[in-house]
Amino acid sequence: MRFLNPPWEEAFSCEFLLILFFRRCSSLDMNSFIRTFATSLLLLWAVSASAAPLKALLIDGQNNHNWKATSPILKSILEQTALFEVTVATSPGNGQDMSEFKPRFSGYKVIVSNYNGQPWSTETQDALVSFVREGGGLVIVHAANNAFSKWKDYNEMIGLGGWDGRNEKSGPLLRLRDGQFVPDTRPGSGGHHGAQHPFLMETRAPDHPIMAGLPSKWMHAKDELYDSLRGPARNMTVLASAFSDKATGGSGEDEPLLMTVSYGKGRIFHSALGHDLPALKCVGFIVTLQRGAEWAE
Ligand SMILES: [Zn+2]
Numbered sequence: 091m092r093f094l095n096p097p098w099e100e101a102f103s104c105e106f107l108l109i110l111f112f113r114r115c116s117s118l119d120m121n122s123f124i125r126t127f128a129t130s131l132l133l134l135w136a137v138s139a140s141a142a143p144l145k146a147l148l149i150d151g152q153n154n155h156n157w158k159a160t161s162p163i164l165k166s167i168l169e170q171t172a173l174f175e176v177t178v179a180t181s182p183g184n185g186q187d188m189s190e191f192k193p194r195f196s197g198y199k200v201i202v203s204n205y206n207g208q209p210w211s212t213e214t215q216d217a218l219v220s221f222v223r224e225g226g227g228l229v230i231v232h233a234a235n236n237a238f239s240k241w242k243d244y245n246e247m248i249g250l251g252g253w254d255g256r257n258e259k260s261g262p263l264l265r266l267r268d269g270q271f272v273p274d275t276r277p278g279s280g281g282h283h284g285a286q287h288p289f290l291m292e293t294r295a296p297d298h299p300i301m302a303g304l305p306s307k308w309m310h311a312k313d314e315l316y317d318s319l320r321g322p323a324r325n326m327t328v329l330a331s332a333f334s335d336k337a338t339g340g341s342g343e344d345e346p347l348l349m350t351v352s353y354g355k356g357r358i359f360h361s362a363l364g365h366d367l368p369a370l371k372c373v374g375f376i377v378t379l380q381r382g383a384e385w386a387e
């Protein structure tokens with residue numbers, strides 16, 4: 091797995107290998123020369139192959155949030171790593187015919203959803219489920235976890251969701267008790283937030299590749315702090331949470347906000363952060379989105 095190596099490192103690797111090759115060649119017999127030449131070619135191939143950007147598909151077009159402003163920022167956050175090449179698939183607008191919205195998921199390594207709107211056709215739903223089951227990556231950003239409350243596999247993939255009629259039938263809440271997030275099956279609606287404010291994020295899985303080396307606590311920029319999300323929460327790891335203070339209209343609980351889920355052979359990174367542009371400027375949001383997308387692919 092390549093974690094955010096800047097492009098100059100790969101350029102350096104190529105140059106370094108060539109220098110090594112030519113230095114060695116000056117004092118070699120023919121067999122050693124051929125062996126060295128073949129090894130160098132192999133290494134150069136490995137370096138150049140690893141530099142090819144991963145194809146990501148960002149889905150938008152309907153959202154109760156400002157997707158026309160946030161999608162270009164999400165695309166740029168991913169592309170500034172030089173790891174991803176992001177294509178955007180924009181659905182028809184709200185109220186329009188969705189039957190022809192059929193993104194070709196299979197042409198990509200990771201799907202990033204900035205979509206919260208009308209249901210997709212069964213064909214498109216099945217295509218996303220197959221894509222993830224067979225090992226594709228999925229990234230869920232903020233209100234994408236509000237979408238599709240009645241689509242069972244989608245809720246399995248995102249782990250937790252909110253609004254759109256979610257309640258105890260959608261799954262439990264997750265509550266932090268004795269250092270562990272445990273299911274709480276009490277009845278009630280799923281999905282809520284208090285007033286927007288900056289809040290303290292706390293890492294809960296410091297050894298996970300997405301979180302490795304990041305601070306154990308950091309201040310997140312002004313954002314909505316989603317609380318009381320509900321879902322199957324199976325095969326899910328909470329990477330980070332924040333305390334939702336009743337003083338800001340929250341739940342009085344630590345709320346899971348960065349999660350991973352495994353589904354079939356696929357991996358899902360779910361960031362409940364990212365309501366609008368100020369939140370998308372937070373370095374914690376940026377780094378976890380970049381690493382999450384890389385981890386998921
Ligand atoms: Zn929001």
